[in-house]
Amino acid sequence: xxxxxxxxxxxxxxxxxxxxxxxxxxxxxxxxxxxxxxxxxxxxxxxxxxxxxxxxxxxxxxxxxxxxxxxxxxxxxxxxxxxxxxxxxxxxxxxxxxxxxxxxxxxxxxxxxxxxxxxxxxxxxxxxxxxxxxxxxxxxxxxxxxxxxxxxxxxxxxxxxxxxxxxxxxxxxxxxxxxxxxxxxxxxxxxxxxxxxxxxxxxxxxxxxxxxxxxxxxxxxxxxxxxxxxxxxxxxxxxxxxxxxxxxxxxxxxxxxxxxxxxxxxxxxxxxxxxxxxxxxxxxxxxxxxxxxxxxxxxxxxxxxxxxxxxxxxxxxxxxxxxxxxxxxxxxxxxxxxxxxxxxxxxxx
Amino acid sequence: xxxxxxxxxxxxxxxxxxxxxxxxxxxxxxxxxxxxxxxxxxxxxxxxxxxxxxxxxxxxxxxxxxxxxxxxxxxxxxxxxxxxxxxxxxxxxxxxxxxxxxxxxxxxxxxxxxxxxxxxxxxxxxxxxxxxxxxxxxxxxxxxxxxxxxxxxxxxxxxxxxxxxxxxxxxxxxxxxxxxxxxxxxxxxxxxxxxxxxxxxxxxxxxxxxxxxxxxxxxxxxxxxxxxxxxxxxxxxxxxxxxxxxxxxxxxxxxxxxxxxxxxxxxxxxxxxxxxxxxxxxxxxxxxxxxxxxxxxxxxxxxxxxxx
Numbered sequence: 001x002x003x004x005x006x007x008x009x010x011x012x013x014x015x016x017x018x019x020x021x022x023x024x025x026x027x028x029x030x031x032x033x034x035x036x037x038x039x040x041x042x043x044x045x046x047x048x049x050x051x052x053x054x055x056x057x058x059x060x061x062x063x064x065x066x067x068x069x070x071x072x073x074x075x076x077x078x079x080x081x082x083x084x085x086x087x088x089x090x091x092x093x094x095x096x097x098x099x100x101x102x103x104x105x106x107x108x109x110x111x112x113x114x115x116x117x118x119x120x121x122x123x124x125x126x127x128x129x130x131x132x133x134x135x136x137x138x139x140x141x142x143x144x145x146x147x148x149x150x151x152x153x154x155x156x157x158x159x160x161x162x163x164x165x166x167x168x169x170x171x172x173x174x175x176x177x178x179x180x181x182x183x184x185x186x187x188x189x190x191x192x193x194x195x196x197x198x199x200x201x202x203x204x205x206x207x208x209x210x211x212x213x214x215x216x217x218x219x220x221x222x223x224x225x226x227x228x229x230x231x232x233x234x235x236x237x238x239x240x241x242x243x244x245x246x247x248x249x250x251x252x253x254x255x256x257x258x259x260x261x262x263x264x265x266x267x268x269x270x271x272x273x274x275x276x277x278x279x280x281x282x283x284x285x286x287x288x289x290x291x292x293x294x295x296x297x298x299x300x301x302x303x304x305x306x307x308x309x310x311x312x313x314x315x316x317x318x319x320x321x322x323x324x325x326x327x328x329x330x331x332x333x334x335x336x337x338x339x340x341x342x343x344x345x346x347x348x349x
Numbered sequence: 350x351x352x353x354x355x356x357x358x359x360x361x362x363x364x365x366x367x368x369x370x371x372x373x374x375x376x377x378x379x380x381x382x383x384x385x386x387x388x389x390x391x392x393x394x395x396x397x398x399x400x401x402x403x404x405x406x407x408x409x410x411x412x413x414x415x416x417x418x419x420x421x422x423x424x425x426x427x428x429x430x431x432x433x434x435x436x437x438x439x440x441x442x443x444x445x446x447x448x449x450x451x452x453x454x455x456x457x458x459x460x461x462x463x464x465x466x467x468x469x470x471x472x473x474x475x476x477x478x479x480x481x482x483x484x485x486x487x488x489x490x491x492x493x494x495x496x497x498x499x500x501x502x503x504x505x506x507x508x509x510x511x512x513x514x515x516x517x518x519x520x521x522x523x524x525x526x527x528x529x530x531x532x533x534x535x536x537x538x539x540x541x542x543x544x545x546x547x548x549x550x551x552x553x554x555x556x557x558x559x560x561x562x563x564x565x566x567x568x569x570x571x572x573x574x575x576x577x578x579x580x581x582x583x584x585x586x587x588x589x590x591x592x593x594x595x596x597x598x599x600x601x602x603x604x605x606x607x608x609x610x611x612x613x614x615x616x617x618x619x620x621x622x623x624x625x626x627x628x629x630x631x632x633x634x635x636x637x638x639x640x641x642x643x644x645x646x647x648x649x650x651x652x653x654x655x656x657x
Contacts, residue, residue: 021501036517144650148642150593152600153635156616160623160631172624272504280508280597287601288620298509302516302603314513321504 010340011330018326025318026079029311030072033062040064040307041088058088058308084312089304094312098297102316103188104175105286105293108210109278111191112217116274119222124229128237143223143230151220151281155288158212169212172289176205213285221277228270229263236263265336272328276321397651400644407450408457417444419451420608427622430629439615439630440622443608449633452610455522456595456641462526463533463591468584470530471537472577478538479545479576480568496542502535511594515603525604529594533587540579548576585649589642596638612638 005012033040041058059065062085066074078084084094127136127143162169170177175190180202183193191210194203236242236259245255283295290296294317301309333340417423417434422442430437436445478499481492514528548554549572557567598604599613607614612634619631 024498024501025505032513032517040517144646148589148639148646150597150638152597152613152616152620153638156620156623156631156635159620160626160628164624164626276504276506280506283506283508283512284597284601298512299601299603302512302601305516310513310516314509317509318505321506322501325501325504 010333013341014326014329014333018322021322022319023076025322026076026315029314029318030075033064033307033311054088054091057086060085062308062311079315084315085308087301087309088306089309094309097309098294098312098316100188101292101294101297102320104190104291105279105282105295106320107189107191108213108217108282108285108291108293109275111210112214112221112278112281113271113275115214115218116222116225116278117271119218120225120229123222124226124233127226127230128233139226140230143226149220151216152284152288154220155213155216155285158216159288162212170205170209172212174209174289175291176202176209180205209289213289213291216285216288217278217281220281221274224277225267225270225274229267232263232266233259235266236260261335265332265339268335269328269332272325275324279317279321394651397647400640401648404453404641404644405457408454411450411453415444415447415450417447419444419447419610423447427627429627436633437627437629439618440627441618445615445630445633448610448615449612449637452612452615452634453637453641455605455609455611456592456638459522459526459529459595460588460591462523463529464584464588466526466530467534467537467587468580471534471580472541472573474534474538475541475580476545476568476573476576479542479549480564480572482542482546499535499539499542503539507532507590507594508597511598512601512603515598520598520603520605522605525595525598529591532594533590537580537583537587540583541576544576544579545572548572551575582649582653585645585652588645588649592638592641592645 040062041055041064062075064071082095084098086093087097090097123136123139126133127140130136131140159169159172163171176182176194183190183199183202184197186193186196191203191206194206239262241262242255242259245258250258279294282293283298285291286293286295287299294313297309298313298317300306301313412419420443423444424434424438424442426438426440426442428434428438430445434444434446436449438444439448474495478492478495481488482496483489484492510532511528514531515525518524518528554567554571557571562570595604596611596613596616599611599615600617602614602617604613605611607618615634616631616638619627619629619634622628622630623632
């Protein structure tokens, strides 16, 4: 049993520090709110009218009353029990509102991530295998300009071209035709729910409404991933293990497999960052296409100076990102044992 | 001595052991060879700096060149480009050309401030963390924890953090610059820290220590110049990221508030115009963003690009 634990330590240890990281972030948010000059609630509310009761309730859920130590205790008690208070504007409990919206945004990000990965692998293969092909030259040039065309520019261009000029895309208003009934709440993921309920009309409407936002995300973020994949592949191709395999007469397949295996860990590590980008991109896309979700929730909270919702938003997105980074870390350590802790030397991160 | 300064022949020096200055001479010769092709000329590809320089020039003089006021209604809304209004007017009658030009200063000032602040603090922080990481006691612990924190901060989407920071601390030019610098500095620090850990193993640091250099003097004299290049190299990327973040916040309606001219917020008002067929109020600020980011990326590639 102890031998088993010792062998599994590399990932058990990584999982065990996650709560520490989460608490660290919660602590950072706690002090961030206290950095706001003056009384945070009043400063943010500014001229907007709020009843004294809502202000008091907001102070309560932010833990802004009592001594600093009391505040910290109350705050952590709230966070640990997932009690993020009630929105200062709508009075809705923040946690419940966020979790329903989280699934909608997560679905968008995950589908976009899938598309980005597939496109990156396809284009990356072409660019590395046939570097002199004119198509791959054009693609490489686009990759070099990675990120120069921001997601919202692509989105506005897409709406103008496909909705206004060509008329092939539906109006950028929501995930599906507003005349249709929403899918039953089975899993919380809208597309999955529509599939499970077998509502083909709804599914069709979703496909046409979500095509453009997803394309925007995929096209905006593929260059970033592609740039890193091409770099990782180049490094792997131009390394001693490759020359060793060629020199010792390995088959083309064996050489390529070795290259792919050595390029995989940095590329997988990039997926974590990509997910972060896509969450940020989802904020923009949701705003542009009027889709409900976490992004819209966050932007609304900023616009209405809803400090309680904003704090919950930051905590939830941070927690989500940390979990994704944990998964990415474990997968890279799985692919490349040199990255596991306690194994110093070359390749140890 | 037969070797002439301009046509050195190292073999002549080494094959004549009778000459008394033989073990000094080769060094002087090598120095001579390295400084020989020292002719002043413009490095190839310098034209690639031009767009970035033009951009900065526009940021300086742009607000004085505008034909119309950039913050006031100057004509009837939704005039198509041409004539008096080169880029047309937007849905509230503001001149798009003047606003795109005037916005250059706002976006570029934020980007420059963010680049400078985040690079300087990043270098300083990376140096501090990297040099103290292997120390025992509280300082060492603090450095090791900070190093982990730098890694973790990367995981949270920049747009989300930026959104919250501007909500908390306001959307003035300076609070936005500081908020964005705070977001982009950790990566700079991370790059420097990695390099510091590398440089710390170099033999010349031991040599400096043995010659009586203090730890602080050593850090400033040797570690700083040898380990800050990754952050300097990354500065053009930070610049581009700052422009994109500023305009993204503007687009989301939480950045610089209208009527202050800013490319992102112009696109956000232009988006509804584009949906009804008036393409110009979104196209020109969008083009400005793309051109600005590409110009800086091009300059960065010229200055630091060694690989794709």
